[in-house]
Amino acid sequence: MLKKLLKKIPVRLGRQSHRQHPELIGPRQHPVRNHQLSKNALTVVERLRKAGYEAYPVGGCVRDLLLGLDPKDFDVATSATPEQARGVFRNARLIGRRFKLLHVVFGRDVIEVATFRANHDNDSDDAKAQTNASGRLLRDNVYGSLDQDALRRDFTINALYFDIDGERIIDHARGVHDIHNRLIRLIGTPEQRYQEDPVRMLRAARFAAKLDFEIERHTAAPIRSLAHLLNDIPSARLFDEVLKLFMGGHALRTFEVMQEYNLFAPLFPLTAKALKHDETALPLIRQALANTDERIAQDKPVTPAFLFAALLWPALRARAAQLQEQGAPALQAMQQAAQDVTHQQCQRTAIPKRFSFPMRDIWELQERLPRRAGKRADTLLENPRFRASYDFLLLREHAGEVTEQLGQWWTEYQFANDSRRREMIRQLSKQADAGGGESTDGKRRRRGGRRRGPRKPSAAE
Known part of the structure; x- marks a missing residue:
């Protein structure tokens, strides 16, 4: 009609x-x-x-x-x-x-x-x-x-x-x-209008994705060369724009349009760099955005904390790997990387603490979820961030990260009765003892028998 x-x-x-x-x-x-x-x-x-x-x-x-x-x-x-x-x-x-x-x-x-x-x-x-x-x-x-x-x-x-x-x-x-x-067309001279307010480039991408419109060719022509002007926009305003871009029900398509016009890198420079080297980064981001769109379509709640956790995860992994190469333990590297990445990202998009703190909790729990010895598994289940962290773990696995079926283990453990849970913990301990691999507390175990003490000198010595 x-x-x-x-x-x-x-x-x-x-x-x-x-x-x-x-x-x-x-x-x-x-x-x-x-x-x-x-x-x-x-x-x-x-x-x-x-x-x-x-x-x-x-x-x-x-x-x-x-x-x-x-x-x-x-x-x-x-x-x-x-x-x-x-x-x-x-x-x-x-x-x-x-x-x-x-x-x-x-x-x-x-x-x-x-x-x-x-x-x-x-x-x-x-x-x-x-x-x-x-x-x-x-x-x-x-x-x-x-x-x-x-x-x-x-x-x-x-x-x-x-x-x-x-x-x-x-x-x-x-x-x-x-x-x-079905055209997105600027009023006036595109170069001048983008220079007046570079956020108009983000708005063009958002409307194109939301309405399934094309960006008119004269309107689109200067965007790639002027995308760097977004670096001059206050970080608080860019945070608000990110929410509009990715929490309006068309996040995946918006991301695709932003990638096409080089608009993602000015907002997430560390992630854009990681995308060039981490083969699981792009699938993870795409799946996270698709999940966000699905939840919004079903009128389910979504939180910026989870969204930013996914968008910055490739950058976090790259920084944590760098720190581990320098000798930092895994958990310590994760914590330091979270601090570094969050600080740098806030220079571009000012993430409020009410979102950055739970985001970092989600990240840290990724390193704790493999540590399941004794009562640790039950303690993790009681953590208020467990559900979000578990969902994030499944997201990582879907993107191709190797977690040794950790997501499947936690899926079963959540719904098992007490006796089955104790049996699952004992099985993990047996596997670790037999294989000399990771124990249920996430630490490397030695192969063989008891650790020997210092050698006693012989009489000849």
């Missing part, structure tokens, strides 16, 4: 042109209706209009409704400044410095309200003060009109406004046309 409705919209051939006057798409030409909008978003729009300001639902919510998807967020664009909009609502707070916004709070639901923005005059002293040496915008609070706001948004498919009065879509940049052709 959507395709039939979109076909009614006039399509002009040729390269993208940004019209001075928008295309107004009536309700007969699209499926979006007021009742599909969030009640809270409608309330915000209506109250702003009643106060004398323009206000429209905008961006992703309009795009997703056109595609028949359920929007996760409803944003509103308005002619009111953040301070003016704040005066309309008691349940609101101002946020942001680089890009000042108003959050109107309805319990757990937050409606984001943004003032119409205008482009900076690149030749003015004000514009120079708002950008750094590479062209990245440091402040973006130059306000303007609806027309100006539309043309300074990032992608055409996000520059769609919904007029609740006539249920019309206001389209300044032929965004509906690009939705019809």
Whole structure:
């Protein structure tokens, strides 16, 4: 039905042109209706209009409704400044410095309200003060009109406004046309727009994966050569972007697009390096992302701790191996590697301690899971991180890491009764004694009988 409705919209051939006057798409030409909008978003729009300001639902919510998807967020664009909009609502707070916004709070639901923005005059002293040496915008609070706001948004498919009065879509940049052709297209000159905000490259990859769209060729062309600009983005902002990239239900496809455009390495430099040498690294990451997508599809909880544990595991293995070559014991090498890798990764994506601590617990337990002598196995079962660590062990095995069927052993042990558990521990001890291999405490045992003491000197000596 959507395709039939979109076909009614006039399509002009040729390269993208940004019209001075928008295309107004009536309700007969699209499926979006007021009742599909969030009640809270409608309330915000209506109250702003009643106060004398323009206000429209905008961006992703309009795009997703056109595609028949359920929007996760409803944003509103308005002619009111953040301070003016704040005066309309008691349940609101101002946020942001680089890009000042108003959050109107309805319990757990937050409606984001943004003032119409205008482009900076690149030749003015004000514009120079708002950008750094590479062209990245440091402040973006130059306000303007609806027309100006539309043309300074990032992608055409996000520059769609919904007029609740006539249920019309206001389209300044032929965004509906690009939705019809399943294209991600930047508004303006791609190089300049990426320099203004390099995160737009990540957004292009995320939207392409989420919507199953192609990145338009002019939009895609500069990405590989400009990916290094992500190094200038604050690590806290990049952490938030990683969550959007990999915890939105399309993590595996997003990773593939990021790899294609060299966008993964700026975010995970140590892992990108390890991927070139560790043959199990890529299968592990792909399987972890696929599992994340599956859990989200089944409405099961996912945690950034497990996700980062998987994304950084190849880097951790490489660092731990390096430390062991220098003489460090396995567990000590693992602990030091975890500290080193976490510290370096936080320079790129600022992982909060509430996620980095359990991530490191998952890693450390990988070295403890083989140590099962006496009561150690039962103690590990009681560890609050055991389940996540066990799942991580299975992930490693699936990727091809050799663990001597450790995952199968723990799978059986979890569900065995007490007598069977004691028998499993005794079998491990017998195998270790007979083979001179790893004992149940993870230590190398000697072959043969008792250890001899120092040789006593003979009388001749």
